[in-house]
Amino acid sequence: MTILTRPAPEAAEALVGKLLVRRFPDGREIRARITETEAYFRETDTACHARFGRTKRAEVLYHPAGTIYVYLCYGIHWMLNLVTGPENDPQAVLIRGVEGVSGPGRVTKYLGIDGGLNDTRLGPALDLEDDGVCPEITRTPRIGIGYASEEDQARLWRFCIRTNV
């Protein structure tokens, strides 16, 4: 889990190419390579849910690295995040895509994840694996954060596997 015990922008980059393993009570298993992530970093990041401080929703972000943060967006879509960094230091990485699945709302649908996993820890139900694959990565600004400051919108905190076009 050492991959998450670092600042969210670094963790977000390191997570691209890693495998997400989802296990269901009936033993079924889905293994998917992460293709796209975004970092949300501390109360000072005006795009981060912790920008209002320790609210009920954002409380999860103050939990230790390895905590799972799932929230509902636009009333329809569940967003999957992994908390990084130390306790009481709110940061997380949004999983925006896995292999064959693009869009954060589709990732959770594909993996069968909803609010029930919120504020639980990585473990049997959802875990990370590293098979040593180390893809080339491109960075861009984050998506869908028009409400944030210009400065924060400009940060290159979105990380994708480089695709040859």
Place this chain on the structure above:
DNA sequence: AAAGTGATCATG
């Protein structure tokens, strides 16, 4: 291009 959907946060 625009609706759909409901939790969340700020304000009164």
Place this chain on the structure above:
DNA sequence: ATGATCACTTTG
């Protein structure tokens, strides 16, 4: 209590 907003997806 109310209203605006939203880390998106699908449909036309």
